[in-house]
Every structure is written in structure tokens, then in C-alpha cells.
Amino acid sequence: MELKYKGKTKDVYSIGGNQVLLKFKDDVTGENGVFDPGANTVGLSIEGVGKSGLRMTKHFFELLKTKKVPSHYVSADIEDVSMVVKEAIPFGKGLEVICRFRAVGSFYRRYGAYVQVGDHLDSLVELTIKDDERGDPTISKDTLSMLGILTDVEYEALKQLTKTICRYIKEELATKGLELYDIKLEFGRDKATNDIILIDEISGGNMRVYKGDKYIEPLELEKEFFK
Amino acid sequence: MELKYKGKTKDVYSIGGNQVLLKFKDDVTGENGVFDPGANTVGLSIEGVGKSGLRMTKHFFELLKTKKVPSHYVSADIEDVSMVVKEAIPFGKGLEVICRFRAVGSFYRRYGAYVQVGDHLDSLVELTIKDDERGDPTISKDTLSMLGILTDVEYEALKQLTKTICRYIKEELATKGLELYDIKLEFGRDKATNDIILIDEISGGNMRVYKGDKYIEPLELEKEFFK
Numbered sequence: 001m002e003l004k005y006k007g008k009t010k011d012v013y014s015i016g017g018n019q020v021l022l023k024f025k026d027d028v029t030g031e032n033g034v035f036d037p038g039a040n041t042v043g044l045s046i047e048g049v050g051k052s053g054l055r056m057t058k059h060f061f062e063l064l065k066t067k068k069v070p071s072h073y074v075s076a077d078i079e080d081v082s083m084v085v086k087e088a089i090p091f092g093k094g095l096e097v098i099c100r101f102r103a104v105g106s107f108y109r110r111y112g113a114y115v116q117v118g119d120h121l122d123s124l125v126e127l128t129i130k131d132d133e134r135g136d137p138t139i140s141k142d143t144l145s146m147l148g149i150l151t152d153v154e155y156e157a158l159k160q161l162t163k164t165i166c167r168y169i170k171e172e173l174a175t176k177g178l179e180l181y182d183i184k185l186e187f188g189r190d191k192a193t194n195d196i197i198l199i200d201e202i203s204g205g206n207m208r209v210y211k212g213d214k215y216i217e218p219l220e221l222e223k224e225f226f227k
Numbered sequence: 228m229e230l231k232y233k234g235k236t237k238d239v240y241s242i243g244g245n246q247v248l249l250k251f252k253d254d255v256t257g258e259n260g261v262f263d264p265g266a267n268t269v270g271l272s273i274e275g276v277g278k279s280g281l282r283m284t285k286h287f288f289e290l291l292k293t294k295k296v297p298s299h300y301v302s303a304d305i306e307d308v309s310m311v312v313k314e315a316i317p318f319g320k321g322l323e324v325i326c327r328f329r330a331v332g333s334f335y336r337r338y339g340a341y342v343q344v345g346d347h348l349d350s351l352v353e354l355t356i357k358d359d360e361r362g363d364p365t366i367s368k369d370t371l372s373m374l375g376i377l378t379d380v381e382y383e384a385l386k387q388l389t390k391t392i393c394r395y396i397k398e399e400l401a402t403k404g405l406e407l408y409d410i411k412l413e414f415g416r417d418k419a420t421n422d423i424i425l426i427d428e429i430s431g432g433n434m435r436v437y438k439g440d441k442y443i444e445p446l447e448l449e450k451e452f453f454k
Binding site: 125131134140141142159 | 319320336337338339340341342348349351352353356358360361364365366367368369370373374375376386
């Protein structure tokens with residue numbers, strides 16, 4: 001198995017047949033030892049976070065499969081802390097698609113003149129380009145089109161797919177008394193078919209979840225969710 | 228005449244009849260003594276800059292009037308360095324509408340992974356909220372709608388109006404051998420009719436203009452333009 005790419009929270013191995021193996025690690029993004037799903041640097045390492053993230057990811061990808069959501073998910077091996085996925089080609093140098101149900105984090109930092117912390121947002125979708133050096137700037141539909149990253153049609157498809165997926169995830173969390181505030185998804189083109197598919201992971205590491213007014217840390221989230 | 232509002236580069240006086248008088252000042256925005264149309268602080272004061280800005284503004288608003296572009300412009304008095312305009316209500320707490328023909332400034336700082344400095348852009352429109360404290364963040368169509376600042380219909384109208392206006396301004400500058408790289412406009416609702424109208428000024432202070440590969444400073448621009 002050849003190491004193809006060493007990521008911040010996952011390593012990617014080539015296994016052939018338009019598939020790759022993702023090995024989940026115990027690193028999470030954050031700054032100064034504090035977990036922050038929006039951060040670009042690995043802030044801390046927590047034993048078991050990889051396995052925890054994979055359990056959540058497996059659960060949600062399998063749920064989304066029953067909802068006919070196209071994704072890269074093939075199978076997951078919890079003990080090996082790895083997941084087999086379809087190989088995908090990113091949009092441009094990588095996009096992050098954020099879906100917001102509450103005004104927190106960078107959204108509140110930008111639009112605090114118009115919202116209070118925690119105000120409800122109706123599955124508001126924002127896109128950012130993956131660019132650590134430039135702080136992952138947000139990018140508009142028109143700019144994505146002009147820079148040749150996404151066509152207008154692809155943008156609208158991605159936005160609608162994001163809203164659909166995130167509503168399923170929000171509902172699923174709600175069955176456990178948990179509330180999704182915001183979540184970051186990634187999409188790519190299926191290398192074999194060119195279809196737009198959901199990629200990456202779906203876990204505490206890329207969502208903000210509250211129980212009542214208490215923020216649930218990623219590792220706690222898995223415990224809460226599966227208890 | 229009652230002082231209504233003291234701005235960074237203009238003061239606003241009430242004169243009644245849904246009109247106000249704008250008194251242009253000799254202050255320009257910038258940082259560390261260097262002019263930057265995108266900056267939020269008054270960086271320097273240059274004698275004659277107010278009158279220079281008003282001459283440009285008068286010229287362009289009168290040009291746009293012949294093109295049937297709706298604006299706040301009523302009349303200008305160059306000697307008094309003042310302009311009478313229709314009173315307008317801003318969108319939210321104020322929006323800036325940027326039209327880009329070349330990738331420079333904050334656009335390049337954000338999307339430098341996808342563009343080279345000076346790359347052509349086809350009248351790309353970006354909106355930012357006026358919020359000095361938060362660095363005038365860009366804002367998307369969906370966010371403007373969700374925060375109740377602009378409806379989708381108003382957004383599209385504003386975008387098309389901006390493209391039209393900026394193409395006129397670009398063509399006019401081109402007749403003097405000058406090239407418009409980017410420009411910042413402001414719009415509001417006419418207090419008397421509620422129509423969307425172009426407000427503020429149109430001068431070196433809110434555009435980046437080059438002659439060949441040489442950047443033309445705002446005060447120089449007026450000299451080049453009227454010579």
C-alpha cells in the first residue's frame with residue numbers, strides 16, 4: 001500500500017481500482033491546544049479521536065447511502081481505523097462547503113454587526129477555498145465561475161446537495177438530543193464517473209454540535225451520539 | 228445648514244426637500260501615509276484632493292445621467308467643493324459594491340492561488356458590508372438575503388446596474404488612454420421614491436487606474452483625465 005498523501009487528520013493510501021484507503025489519525029485541527037473545526041493547523045492530538053471520527057463517519061455515510069446521497073464511501077474498518085473510498089478529484093485546489101444553522105464562529109466574526117451569537121440561520125451555505133496560507137477565504141458563486149473552479153450549474157447543484165445532506169445530519173443528531181450549529185463538507189468529482197460526490201469525513205472534527213446550551217467537544221460527541 | 232454626518236472623506240449637511248449637501252474634504256483613505264482606496268482609515272490629507280474628487284465625480288455623474296443611470300446626483304459647485312444630492316437610505320448599515328476588471332488588491336490577496344497579479348476579470352462584482360471594525364468583509368448573495376440586507380431580486384438588479392455603470396466609466400477612462408482595474412461604488416434607496424440609485428462619489432478615491440503599467444495616484448488621475 002503506497003502512501004499517496006499525508007493530510008492533517010488523515011493519510012491517504014493508493015489501493016488501485018479507482019479507490020483509496022483513508023487512515024484516520026488522532027490529530028485534530030485547532031489553535032493553542034483548543035479544538036476549532038475551522039482552524040488550519042493541527043492543534044492537538046487526542047488518543048482515540050481517529051477511531052471516534054471513523055465511527056461517526058461510517059454511521060453518517062451509511063445513513064446518507066440509504067437516502068441516495070452520492071458519496072465516496074465504500075466501506076469502513078473500525079479496528080484498522082481506515083475507510084475505503086472512491087477516488088475523487090477536488091474542485092480547483094480544494095473547496096470547503098459550510099452549512100450554517102446558527103450564527104457562530106467565523107460567520108459571527110464577519111457579520112456580528114447584523115447577528116447575535118447563536119441566531120438561527122436557515123441552512124445557509126458558504127464556500128471557502130482550501131488555502132492555509134491565505135486563511136481559507138470565502139468565495140462567491142461568480143468568483144468560482146470566473147476562476148474556472150465551478151460552473152454556475154455546478155454551484156447550484158452543490159448548494160442544494162449540501163442543504164439536503166446537512167438537513168439529514170441535523171435530523172439524525174436531533175434524535176439524540178443534539179443540535180447541529182454548523183458543519184463543513186467536502187465534495188469532489190468521482191474519478192471513474194465524473195459525478196459530484198460527497199468526500200472526506202463526517203464527524204465531530206468538522207461540525208459544531210450543542211446539547212442545550214453546552215458545546216460538545218468532538219470526542220464527547222461520539223460518546224453522546226452512540227450512548 | 229445643519230451638519231448631519233461627519234464622514235472620512237466628506238461631510239453631509241441637511242438642506243431639506245429630501246436633499247443633502249456633500250462637502251468634499253482633502254482627506255483620503257490609506258494606511259501609513261500611502262493611499263489605498265480599500266483602506267478604512269484616513270491615511271493622509273492632500274491639498275486639493277476634495278476639489279479634484281468633486282470634478283471627477285461631477286463629470287461621471289453627468290455622463291451617467293446621459294446614459295439614464297439612476298443616481299443621487301442633483302448638482303455640483305466646484306468652487307464651494309460641494310455637491311447637492313438626493314437623500315438616500317443605505318442597504319443595511321451600508322454596502323460597498325466592487326467591480327473588478329483586473330486581479331489586484333484584496334482580490335489578489337484572497338485568490339492568489341488561482342490568479343496572477345493583473346489577470347483580466349470580466350467586470351466581476353463583489354459586495355462587502357461597511358464595517359471598519361470587522362475589516363469590511365465580503366458578503367454573498369445568500370447571506371445578504373438571509374440577513375435581510377438585500378433580496379435576491381435586488382442583488383441581481385444591483386449587480387447588473389454595477390456592471391453597466393462600470394463599463395461606461397471604463398470606456399470613458401479609455402478615451403484618455405487610462406485603464407480601470409477596479410472600482411468601488413455605493414448604492415442606496417432614494418428616500419423619496421425608494422428606487423435603487425447610485426450614491427457617494429466617482430473619483431480617484433474609489434478606483435484603481437493605470438496608464439500602461441503605471442499606477443495613477445488619485446490626484447494625478449484628475450490631472451491626466453482633464454488635461
